[in-house]
Amino acid sequence: MPFLIRQTLVYAVPLMLVALAGVFAERSGIINLALEGIMIFGAFMGVLFVRFVQQWGWFQAAYDAKNYLALQGFCTLAILFAAACGAVFSLLLAFAAINLKADQTIGGTALNLLAPALVLFFIRILANQNTLNMYTGDAASWFMLKKAMFGYGRTQQMGFLGSTFVDKVYVATYICILVFVVMSVVLYKTRFGLRLRSCGENPQASASLGINVIKMRYAGTVLSGALAGMGGFVYVLTTANCSANGDVAGFGFLALAVMIFGNWKPLNICGAALLFGLFKCIAASYSTLDINGDGVYMLKNLNINTNIYRMLPYVITLVVLAFTSKSSRAPKAEGIPYDPGKR
Amino acid sequence: MSEYSLEMAQVRKRADGQWILEDASLQVRKGEIHGLLGDGGAGKTMLMQILAGLCRPDGCVTAKRNGQITSPGSGAWRKGIGWIPADRGLVDGYTGYENFLLGGRMDKTLRQRAAELQRRYGLMDVPLDVPAGRMSAYERMQVTLLKCLVWQCDVLLLDDVWRMMTCQQKEAFSALLQTLAREGKTILISGGEPRDMMAWTDRCTVLRDGKTVKTVSTALTDAASLEELMTGTDEAWTPDKLEIAPGSVVLEVRDLRVPGPDGRKPLINGVSFEVRAGEIVCLTGNDGGGQEICAEALMGLRPLARGRIRLGGKIITRASTRDRMRSGISYMPAEENGLLPDAPLSDSLVLHRYWDLAMQDSGVIRKRAVRSYAADLMEDYEIPGDSDSPARFLPRQDRLRALAARAVERERELLIAVRPTEGADRQTAWEIHQDILGLRESRKAVLVITRDVEEVKALADRIFVMNGGEIVAELDPALTTEEEIGLLMTTGLRQEKYGRMTEEDE
Numbered sequence: 001m002p003f004l005i006r007q008t009l010v011y012a013v014p015l016m017l018v019a020l021a022g023v024f025a026e027r028s029g030i031i032n033l034a035l036e037g038i039m040i041f042g043a044f045m046g047v048l049f050v051r052f053v054q055q056w057g058w059f060q061a062a063y064d065a066k067n068y069l070a071l072q073g074f075c076t077l078a079i080l081f082a083a084a085c086g087a088v089f090s091l092l093l094a095f096a097a098i099n100l101k102a103d104q105t106i107g108g109t110a111l112n113l114l115a116p117a118l119v120l121f122f123i124r125i126l127a128n129q130n131t132l133n134m135y136t137g138d139a140a141s142w143f144m145l146k147k148a149m150f151g152y153g154r155t156q157q158m159g160f161l162g163s164t165f166v167d168k169v170y171v172a173t174y175i176c177i178l179v180f181v182v183m184s185v186v187l188y189k190t191r192f193g194l195r196l197r198s199c200g201e202n203p204q205a206s207a208s209l210g211i212n213v214i215k216m217r218y219a220g221t222v223l224s225g226a227l228a229g230m231g232g233f234v235y236v237l238t239t240a241n242c243s244a245n246g247d248v249a250g251f252g253f254l255a256l257a258v259m260i261f262g263n264w265k266p267l268n269i270c271g272a273a274l275l276f277g278l279f280k281c282i283a284a285s286y287s288t289l290d291i292n293g294d295g296v297y298m299l300k301n302l303n304i305n306t307n308i309y310r311m312l313p314y315v316i317t318l319v320v321l322a323f324t325s326k327s328s329r330a331p332k333a334e335g336i337p338y339d340p341g342k343r
Numbered sequence: 344m345s346e347y348s349l350e351m352a353q354v355r356k357r358a359d360g361q362w363i364l365e366d367a368s369l370q371v372r373k374g375e376i377h378g379l380l381g382d383g384g385a386g387k388t389m390l391m392q393i394l395a396g397l398c399r400p401d402g403c404v405t406a407k408r409n410g411q412i413t414s415p416g417s418g419a420w421r422k423g424i425g426w427i428p429a430d431r432g433l434v435d436g437y438t439g440y441e442n443f444l445l446g447g448r449m450d451k452t453l454r455q456r457a458a459e460l461q462r463r464y465g466l467m468d469v470p471l472d473v474p475a476g477r478m479s480a481y482e483r484m485q486v487t488l489l490k491c492l493v494w495q496c497d498v499l500l501l502d503d504v505w506r507m508m509t510c511q512q513k514e515a516f517s518a519l520l521q522t523l524a525r526e527g528k529t530i531l532i533s534g535g536e537p538r539d540m541m542a543w544t545d546r547c548t549v550l551r552d553g554k555t556v557k558t559v560s561t562a563l564t565d566a567a568s569l570e571e572l573m574t575g576t577d578e579a580w581t582p583d584k585l586e587i588a589p590g591s592v593v594l595e596v597r598d599l600r601v602p603g604p605d606g607r608k609p610l611i612n613g614v615s616f617e618v619r620a621g622e623i624v625c626l627t628g629n630d631g632g633g634q635e636i637c638a639e640a641l642m643g644l645r646p647l648a649r650g651r652i653r654l655g656g657k658i659i660t661r662a663s664t665r666d667r668m669r670s671g672i673s674y675m676p677a678e679e680n681g682l683l684p685d686a687p688l689s690d691s692l693v694l695h696r697y698w699d700l701a702m703q704d705s706g707v708i709r710k711r712a713v714r715s716y717a718a719d720l721m722e723d724y725e726i727p728g729d730s731d732s733p734a735r736f737l738p739r740q741d742r743l744r745a746l747a748a749r750a751v752e753r754e755r756e757l758l759i760a761v762r763p764t765e766g767a768d769r770q771t772a773w774e775i776h777q778d779i780l781g782l783r784e785s786r787k788a789v790l791v792i793t794r795d796v797e798e799v800k801a802l803a804d805r806i807f808v809m810n811g812g813e814i815v816a817e818l819d820p821a822l823t824t825e826e827e828i829g830l831l832m833t834t835g836l837r838q839e840k841y842g843r844m845t846e847e848d849e
Contacts, residue, residue, distance in 0.1 A: 191449050194437075198445050201434040208395050208432070209446045209490075210420030332435060340398035 002164035004281060004289065009169075012277025013176045014235040018255035019262060019269045020180055021227035024187065026264060028220025029200040029213075031335045033108025034093050035228045036252025037115030040244075041089045042229025043236040044119040046082030047132050047244040050074075054135035063142065068149050072171050075143045075237075079172060079230055086229015087222045089115070094221040098214055101337035116246040123244065131245040139242035145169050172234045183227065184266035196220055200331035203338045213338045228252070254317065261321050264330065275320070279313035345410025348373040348498055348529040349394065349424075354415070355402035356389055360736050363389045364400070365553040371498075371531050373409075376524050378540040378547035378561070379533035380573055382768030384740050386553040387533040388428075391502040394531070395419050395426035420446070424498045425491025429507055430630075432487030435476035439486040442475060446494040453493065460492050464519055480507050480630045481833075485516075492523075499523070501532040505539050507630070507794070509829025517543040537569035549573050573769075580773040582780055582801050589804065590620035593757050593788035594641075599650035601633075601640050601812075609648065610636045611812045618757065621786040623779065625799045628809035629832045635677070637809070638761050638792045642674050643667055655756060668695060671756035675763055681746045682734040689717035689730040692749055724748035724778075740771040747775045757788045764798060776801060794832070796825045810835030 018035055025032035032038075053059060053074065062070035089111070096107040123132045134142070147158050147167045158167050187193040198206040199216040207213050235248055258276060262269030282289065286299040286309045299309070349371040356364040364386045371377045381387045393400050396419030406415035408422050419426070426432065433442045443453055461467050469485045470478060478486065484504055491499055501520075505513055520543065524530055534540065540547045541561050548558040549572040556572050571577050594617060601611040611633045618624045626634040639645045641652060643664040652660045659667050668674065673695065675681070682691040693702055693713050702712055717730040726744050728737055737745070743764060750758055760779065764772035779802060782789055791802055799806055799820070806818040808831040815835040818828065830836065 191444065194441065194444055198434045198437065201436050202431065204397060204428075205432050205434055205442075206445060207397050208420060208426035210396075210418065211445065340392065 002160065002167075003285075004278075005164050006169055007281040007285060008274060008277040009173055010238045010277070011280040012273040013173050013180075014231040014238070015251060015255055015258055015276060016269050016273035017176045017180050017234070018228050018231035018252060019258040019273060020183055020266060021224040021231065022256055022259040023264050023266070023269070024183070024196075024220050024227065025224035026259070026331050026334045027187065027197045027200045028217045029203060029331065029333050029336070029338065030094070030097050030217055030221050030224075031104040031108065032090070032093065032221065032224050032228075033105055033256070034090065034111035034115075034252075035224075035255050036248065036250065037108075037111040037113075038086045038089050038225050038228040039232030039235065039248045039252045040115040040119055040246055042082040042086035042232035043248060044122070044132065044244040044246070045085035045229070046078045046233030047134070047236060047242055048122075048126075049078045049081040050242060051132065051135045053078075054137075063137070068145075071142055075170075075172055076175060078237075079175060079233055082233035083226040083230040086232065087226040089229065090221050090225020093225075094218050097221070097337065098217050101339060104335050104337075112252075119244065119246040123246065131243050133241075133243045139170075139237055143170055143172070143237065143242070145171060170234075170238050172237055176230070176234050179227070179230070180266070180270075183223070188266070192219075197331070199338075200334050203333055204340070207338075207340060217338065228255075231255070257317050257321055260330075261317070261324055263324075272320075276313050276317055279316050283309045283312050345407070346372055347407065348409060349531070350405060350407040350410075351390075351394070351403065351415065352406075353402070353404040354390065354393060354400045356386075356393065356398070356400045358389070361738060363553055364393075366555065367550060367553060368555045369394075369531075369548055370558065371529055372546070373529050374524055374527050375545040376520055376530045376532065376543060378544035379531060379550060380535070380537060380540050380547050380569060381533070381550035382535055382573055383766040383771070384552075384738055384768055385550045385573075387535075387550055388502055390550070391426070391428075391500050391531075391533060395424060395500050397426070420494075420496075423496045424500065425488075425494070425496030426500050426502070427484065427487045427491060427504065428502045429504050430480040430483045432490070433475035433478075433483050436474060438474055439469070439471035439478075439489070442486065443471075443490050443493050446490060457489060457493050460489060464492075464522065466519075481512055497527070498529045498531070501530065503533050503535075505532075505534045505536065509629075509796070509833050510826045511830060512833065513539070535573075537566040537573065540569060541566045551575055580769045582773065582776045584780055584802075585784060587621045587783060587786070589622040590786055592617045593620050593655060594618040594790065595651075595653040596641070597651045597653075599637065599640060599652070600648040601636055601645050602648040609812060610645075611640060614650075614809070614812075614814055616807055616814065616817075618788040618790050620756075620788050621783055622804045623783055623789040623791060623802045625791045625793060625803035625806045626809060627793055627796070627799050627806060627828065627832065629794060631811070632794075632809040632832065633812035634792045634794075634809045635761055636812075638674075638759050638790070641667075641759060641790075642672070665698070668755075673750045673753065673755040673758050675746050675750035675758065675760040677761040678739070678743055678746065678765060682742055684735040685733050687731045688721075688728070688734045688737065688745065689713050691734050692717045692720055692730070692745060695749055696753075720748050720752060721745070723752075739766050740768060743767050743771060743775060747778050751778045751782055754782060754785060754787060757790065758782055759790045759792070761792045762795075763791065763793070765793075765795065772798075796828050796832075799828060800825065808832055808835075 018039060022032055022035055059070060059074045093107050093111055096102040097104045126132060145166055152158055195211050196216050196219060199213050203213045232248055235251055236242060236244055258269055258272045261272040287297060289299055290297060347370050352368045354364050354367040367386060367390050379387050392398050393415060396417050400415055403415045406413050443457060457471060461469060466485055466489060469482055469489060475483055508516060520530055544561055546558060546560050549556040551573060597615050599611055599614040600609050603610050614637055626637060628634045636645060640647060643662060651658060654670055657670060659670060693716060697703060697708060702709055714730060721730055724744060726741050728741060734742060747763060750760060764775050779789055793799060803820045806820055807814050808816045808828060816831050
């Protein structure tokens with residue numbers, strides 16, 4: 001059970017963060033189809049940052065001295081750097097969609113094509129292989145929380161809460177949850193959020209109240225890029241041992257689905273992401289999954305083909321989306337370039 | 344300080360390949376109600392948008408606010424200019440109160456101030472805690488006005504707000520405007536009806552084809568000369584309507600019911616009427632009255648919960664839209680969903696018959712036939728322009744003419760026209776009305792769906808007024824006043840009944 005919850009969170013958290021990134025862009029009126037590309041770019045830049053900093057030896061002393069606090073700080077820095085790079089990358093989309101009034105779907109697709117190619121190109125140059133890994137050690141030894149850090153011995157148990165939420169988790173996951181909550185509040189409870197959302201509904205009415213629609217849409221897209229870049233890095237940190245290979249397994253597109261499924265609302269997105277994360281976790285580890293702790297691997301004993309389990313998260317998303325998207329309501333003015341001179 | 348609150352000279356603006364404004368000038372005095380009169384397509388809305396800071400003009404000689412030079416097309420809100428378009432002034436997903444919040448700093452006294460203003464101007468009925476999308480068009484406009492008052496705008500730009508009001512609403516609203524003007528607000532109000540200008544404004548600037556014709560003081564002129572300034576001719580544009588005795592029933596609708604979304608209240612509930620040959624029936628009502636949904640249901644664009652539709656001798660309740668068109672209905676949808684905006688106009692003009700063997704050969708469109716057909720149609724109905732250029736690039740007048748031409752060219756048994764002349768100038772409206780009356784003379788049946796009471800008066804042989812998805816009255820145009828129709832549209836109640844009710848309330 002602790003394992004199941006932990007792993008579900010590992011998949012669900014980046015997903016909901018990136019879905020929220022989509023919400024920020026769409027609420028401001030820009031369809032951000034480039035989430036996948038931005039995630040890939042953010043993941044690459046985050047790993048690159050970690051690699052270089054390790055190479056320069058800045059945190060080696062902290063690692064050797066087992067100064068976990070400093071290492072978590074290092075991890076946070078990498079997340080921030082990935083977010084910043086995601087934001088910069090999303091400026092491309094913002095410029096094309098807002099200033100050049102390009103078709104946003106095509107702009108987003110262009111970024112999705114650009115990102116993996118660019119990233120692979122640099123990985124080949126830097127690492128001379130198809131994957132960019134950490135310079136030394138692995139993600140678990142550098143960034144993961146372990147019960148040993150809290151003075152527990154090898155055989156001691158931490159209790160249900162401890163073994164679920166403390167042992168073998170990344171702080172990055174909690175940072176993401178925190179950011180998710182904070183950004184949801186920003187979008188729904190602040191004056192800035194109110195103004196941002198109005199630009200996706202009726203930009204002309206907003207403009208007549210002195211709101212700068214162009215600026216708001218830039219803000220929405222750039223924040224979206226930051227969240228997606230962050231989500232991308234956290235995804236590879238927690239599931240791919242902090243290595244980038246120009247791929248995030250379609251999580252960006254899944255995030256779009258989760259966003260629609262969640263009706264552009266944070267709480268629903270949270271639920272949708274958890275549902276997906278649960279099935280993804282089952283798919284990844286069904287053969288060693290011991291749900292009620294009696295030593296029987298029930299799902300494995302069912303003798304169902306592996307591929308069925310692998311399909312499950314995507315099939316579930318498809319089915320749920322087919323049933324829920326009817327009632328969901330997209331922002332009214334999304335995808336329409338703001339052109340005040342138009343009649 | 345200058346005596347003028349707003350000044351603009353020689354404004355020019357181009358959009359979609361046409362000059363919308365060529366030489367528009369305007370001087371609005373402080374504390375007056377200034378009218379901006381112009382036919383559809385004269386550029387009123389664009390000028391308003393420029394004044395409201397929503398878009399920059401392509402050229403402008405002077406722009407002044409209170410005598411000081413400003414840059415046109417920006418920062419108007421901070422200079423106290425509030426924009427009140429007919430019903431697009433609010434964010435639909437937000438409540439009235441949230442819409443207020445968009446205007447400035449969050450402030451605990453905002454709600455209090457709003458309540459205060461509501462009391463002072465008799466706007467107590469205006470709902471502020473309901474999402475704007477669920478308000479009626481008139482309520483949305485009132486909330487927009489309140490929004491500008493809460494933030495202490497001293498210039499109010501009201502764009503074409505009279506169009507969607509009934510006589511009673513006009514009366515009440517214009518009285519409110521006069522109170523505001525007395526308190527020192529400067530009001531600029533646009534419209535296309537000289538009589539409204541005469542009744543409610545102090546001075547009036549007339550705009551024609553993007554150029555300012557003249558500014559006159561309404562005390563020194565009359566409606567007829569304003570009309571002449573506006574249209575540029577002294578032609579009256581009255582439709583020629585002959586006496587025709589209606590023939591047999593062409594369209595018979597019985598107990599039509601259209602279900603609402605998610606099984607809520609039906610959008611149309613038990614509507615029955617018939618249209619006879621050689622007769623124009625007008626189905627009118629406010630937004631949300633259900634008359635347009637009724638047209639869609641007749642064309643098979645909405646699922647029916649109940650009811651029967653009979654065309655000629657044939658029951659078409661379950662027929663597909665194309666079968667309905669084949670069995671003799673031609674359909675003129677509203678302008679916004681009638682043409683393909685970005686496709687060549689010729690494509691739009693064959694939408695009602697591209698399946699004809701003349702237009703296609705085993706599923707492949709005969710491009711040449713379509714082109715020559717479109718060109719002929721445009722020539723016959725005198726629509727200028729190129730059949731290959733996108734429909735969006737045509738002026739609104741010509742788009743309406745194209746829609747009308749497509750709908751009337753083959754003289755089917757029944758024409759269903761939705762808002763056929765909305766936003767048209769006098770001449771275009773007259774021409775489209777002539778087309779429709781021509782059908783009537785050749786003894787076809789016509790159903791016109793419109794919310795324009797004057798159009799109803801000009802065309803109808805019989806009038807059905809809808810409110811809340813039901814027909815509330817059948818009227819004879821000869822025995823009805825515009826006031827009565829307006830009242831029925833908004834309240835669904837007849838005058839005498841309404842009168843009695845208010846007495847009881849008091």
